[in-house]
Amino acid sequence: MAENLNDARINGDGTVSSGTYGAIVLNGAGTVTGDVQCNELTVNGVGKCLGAVKADEVTVNGAGTFEGPVQAVEFRANGTADVHAGLGVGRLKVAGTCGVDGGVAAREVELRGELRVGGDLEAETLTGEGRFAINGMLNAGDIDLRLHGRNSAREIGCERMVLRVPDGITAIFSAFTDRRLTAESIEGDHLELIATTAKVVRGQDVTLGEGCQVDLVEYTGSLTKLAGAQVREERKVEVR
Numbered sequence: 001m002a003e004n005l006n007d008a009r010i011n012g013d014g015t016v017s018s019g020t021y022g023a024i025v026l027n028g029a030g031t032v033t034g035d036v037q038c039n040e041l042t043v044n045g046v047g048k049c050l051g052a053v054k055a056d057e058v059t060v061n062g063a064g065t066f067e068g069p070v071q072a073v074e075f076r077a078n079g080t081a082d083v084h085a086g087l088g089v090g091r092l093k094v095a096g097t098c099g100v101d102g103g104v105a106a107r108e109v110e111l112r113g114e115l116r117v118g119g120d121l122e123a124e125t126l127t128g129e130g131r132f133a134i135n136g137m138l139n140a141g142d143i144d145l146r147l148h149g150r151n152s153a154r155e156i157g158c159e160r161m162v163l164r165v166p167d168g169i170t171a172i173f174s175a176f177t178d179r180r181l182t183a184e185s186i187e188g189d190h191l192e193l194i195a196t197t198a199k200v201v202r203g204q205d206v207t208l209g210e211g212c213q214v215d216l217v218e219y220t221g222s223l224t225k226l227a228g229a230q231v232r233e234e235r236k237v238e239v240r
Contacts (some may be wrong), residue, residue, distance in 0.1 A: 005039070010047075018051060026064075035068070043079070052085075060096070069102070077113070086119070095128065103136065111145065121153075129166055138183075147195060151181040158188040163196065180211070 005022035010030030018034025025040075026047035035051035043064035052068040060081040069085040078179045085141075086102035103119030111128035115121075120136035129146035132138075134153040143161040145151075146224035161236045163181060190201040195211035204221040208214060210228035217223060217234045225231060 002051075007026065026062075051153075092123075109140075114149075147179045147181060149178060153181075153183050156186045158184050161186070161188050161191045162190075162192045163194050 003076070007023045007025070008021050008204045009025045009134045010016065010028050012028040012029050013167045014028065014031045016024055016030065018103055021036060021038040023040040023042070024036065025042045025218040026039050026045055030045065030047050032047070032049040034186070036049070037054045039056050041053060041055045041058045043060045043062050045062045047062065048065045048067070050067050053066060054071045056073045057071065058072045059076045059078065060112070061078045064082070066235045067080070067085070069088070070083055071088045073089070074091045074093070075087065075089045075168060076093045077096050079096045081096070081098045083100045083102070086104070087100045088105045091108045091110070092108045092145040094106065094115050095123070097114045101118040102122045104117050106123045107209045109121070110155070111126065111127045111130040111132065113130050114179045114205065115130065115132040116201045117134045117136070118134070121134050121138050123140045124142070126138070126140045126143045126145065129148055130159065131147070131151050132153070133151070137155045137157065138153040139157045141159050142160050146164045146166045148166065165179070179195050183198050185200040185202070186193070186196070186198050187202040191201065191205070191206045192207045192209070193212055194202070194209040199215045200218070201214050202218045204219065206217060206222070207218045207224040207226065208229035208231065209226045211227040215232045216229070217231050218237050220237050220239050223234060
């Protein structure tokens with residue numbers, strides 16, 4: 001974005017009108033009243049954006065509400081971020097709580113907190129540890145997560161998916177915690193799952209670990225069932 005742009009800073013109550021800015025900083029209870037473009041948008045207090053936001057960096061350290069769609073190179077939710085439309089980002093980093101009513105399209109998603117998506121989530125990578133609830137489809141190239149709490153998606157499609165318990169937690173201790181992934185279907189080339197409840201799991205090479213409860217597994221390569229995995233039906237599919 002162009003340099004030498006004016007900045008807007010709200011330290012108490014105040015508003016920022018639509019336009020193009022260098023940096024917008026909301027330290028108090030600030031409201032952005034229209035569509036804005038900026039290099040940086042930072043919410044340290046309680047901030048609300050009523051229009052569309054297009055920025056290089058968006059950081060929510062306090063509580064930020066976005067009524068319109070958000071486009072950013074990087075979106076960081078360290079506090080509580082609520083996006084009531086869609087979110088399109090290069091990198092999404094969630095250390096606090098992030099809720100998106102629409103869909104999310106991202107190159108990278110790094111999860112260290114809680115992510116809620118009303119539509120679909122599409123990403124090249126989804127990594128980290130935390131919990132998510134996706135009402136639509138989770139479609140990602142590579143998923144590598146340590147499960148915390150209850151996680152859910154309607155459907156999951158990926159190339160590779162590896163689920164683990166957090167560092168320092170043994171499999172025996174994990175069995176007594178509320179740690180689970182629930183999905184109607186999971187499909188990918190390489191799947192290593194734990195604590196997963198699904199109607200259908202389809203893949204090339206599938207490993208089901210402790211706590212898995214799957215109605216049907218279809219695989220073209222290999223199926224490994226570790227202790228504590230429950231499968232009602234398994235089916236080897238020949239590739240032609």
